[in-house]
Amino acid sequence: MVAADSRASMGGYISSQSVKKIIEINPYMLGTMAGGAADCQFWHRNLGIKCRLHELENKRRISVSGASKLLANMLYSYRGMGLSVGTMIAGWDETGPGLYYVDNQGGRLKGDRFSVGSGSPYAYGVLDSGYKYDMSVEEASELARRSIYHATFRDGASGGVASVYHVGPEGWTKLSGDDVGELHYHYYPVAPAIAEQVMEEATAE
Amino acid sequence: MECVFGLVGNGFAIVAADTSAVHSILLHKNNEDKIMVLDSHKLVAASGEPGDRVQFTEYVQKNVSLYKFRNGISLTTAAAANFTRGELATALRKNPYSVNILMAGYDDEAGASLYYIDYIATLHKVDKGAFGYGSYFSLSTMDRHYRSDMSVEEAIELVDKCILEIRSRLVVAPPNFVIKIVDKDGARDYAWRQSVKDVTTAAV
Numbered sequence: 001m002v003a004a005d006s007r008a009s010m011g012g013y014i015s016s017q018s019v020k021k022i023i024e025i026n027p028y029m030l031g032t033m034a035g036g037a038a039d040c041q042f043w044h045r046n047l048g049i050k051c052r053l054h055e056l057e058n059k060r061r062i063s064v065s066g067a068s069k070l071l072a073n074m075l076y077s078y079r080g081m082g083l084s085v086g087t088m089i090a091g092w093d094e095t096g097p098g099l100y101y102v103d104n105q106g107g108r109l110k111g112d113r114f115s116v117g118s119g120s121p122y123a124y125g126v127l128d129s130g131y132k133y134d135m136s137v138e139e140a141s142e143l144a145r146r147s148i149y150h151a152t153f154r155d156g157a158s159g160g161v162a163s164v165y166h167v168g169p170e171g172w173t174k175l176s177g178d179d180v181g182e183l184h185y186h187y188y189p190v191a192p193a194i195a196e197q198v199m200e201e202a203t204a205e
Numbered sequence: 206m207e208c209v210f211g212l213v214g215n216g217f218a219i220v221a222a223d224t225s226a227v228h229s230i231l232l233h234k235n236n237e238d239k240i241m242v243l244d245s246h247k248l249v250a251a252s253g254e255p256g257d258r259v260q261f262t263e264y265v266q267k268n269v270s271l272y273k274f275r276n277g278i279s280l281t282t283a284a285a286a287n288f289t290r291g292e293l294a295t296a297l298r299k300n301p302y303s304v305n306i307l308m309a310g311y312d313d314e315a316g317a318s319l320y321y322i323d324y325i326a327t328l329h330k331v332d333k334g335a336f337g338y339g340s341y342f343s344l345s346t347m348d349r350h351y352r353s354d355m356s357v358e359e360a361i362e363l364v365d366k367c368i369l370e371i372r373s374r375l376v377v378a379p380p381n382f383v384i385k386i387v388d389k390d391g392a393r394d395y396a397w398r399q400s401v402k403d404v405t406t407a408a409v
Contacts, residue, residue: 076256080300101233106256109226109234112403121231 003144006160029091034117036084064098076106119151207252208339217388218309223379253304282310294326
């Protein structure tokens with residue numbers, strides 16, 4: 001399950017509320033964007049090219065491990081040059097589901113759950129407390145949506161739309177895309193307040 | 206901060222490393238194996254920047270394998286350690302690697318040995334060594350209790366003493382450690398010491 005917000009900021013200015021942060025590398029692999037938008041978009045596209053070349057050269061799909069290693073090696077060769085990329089590569093290959101965290105320092109970690117970006121500690125809080133390895137798809141997508149919502153609530157650099165994608169044996173599908181402002185009132189509806197005193201209209205005199 | 210330490214015993218060498226993958230205040234993973242099996246009778250415990258650590262140790266591992274394929278015989282621990290130091294030294298004044306390494310190995314002639322290789326290409330053959338903030342606690346503990354002919358059980362007791370000290374005194378102490386051993390039968394996992402178990406499947 002992969003989820004992301006859609007806010008881009010330049011310092012204190014919100015430059016966009018509708019950025020696609022989940023990048024479709026190929027029909028069975030997704031990448032997430034955190035850090036520099038240009039760097040992430042470019043290098044994910046580049047990774048897509050390399051994955052396709054692998055398919056053509058080897059007559060089989062590239063594994064998630066291989067794809068993430070390709071990206072990590074590319075980023076490592078540019079280390080110290082100011083790239084800013086914090087990404088997760090999620091996909092499905094013959095070993096099953098795969099999730100890797102890759103960053104601009106060349107670090108690559110295999111894991112079962114990750115959160116990346118300025119709002120990531122907030123998302124981890126919700127994600128960790130609600131996570132079970134054998135949860136259903138519906139529970140997982142709700143947990144993913146909630147994690148993004150709570151991160152957007154507390155972090156100023158996160159907001160916009162919470163998109164949730166599912167990655168399965170047949171590839172990825174987009175499950176939902178909800179505006180986090182609307183999610184807020186969906187999760188925490190405002191009860192009508194009981195007014196103790198009401199100002200009455202003055203009659204025309 | 207990453208804690209790596211090791212010691213040489215009677216016909217074996219043991220290395221222990223923490224298993225946390227940290228980015229500023231976030232702990233991304235608490236079961237990251239930082240001790241690489243270099244070949245059948247060598248272990249490399251590495252600490253340092255995430256990209257450098259994996260990339261440099263894999264580079265050394267592939268070159269050690271290449272030597273074996275080309276020459277039909279494995280490098281000795283001393284030769285592998287010197288090769289590693291040479292690569293760090295060559296890169297030092299241009300594009301340095303920020304990796305600290307403890308290389309443990311067993312050779313038929315030399316027996317068990319431990320090499321301390323730091324990020325500025327210092328190389329020392331040692332009986333016990335450590336890197337990271339944990340070294341402030343583990344080095345003195347090892348200095349006090351170490352003897353040159355320890356058995357595996359005694360050495361593990363000493364390693365556990367060090368882990369306990371690090372856990373209780375280091376302010377951002379890593380919760381989990383992995384211990385690996387190399388002796389005449391080869392390099393292998395010995396144990397994990399986990400005080401925080403992750404909810405999910407086994408270590409990756």
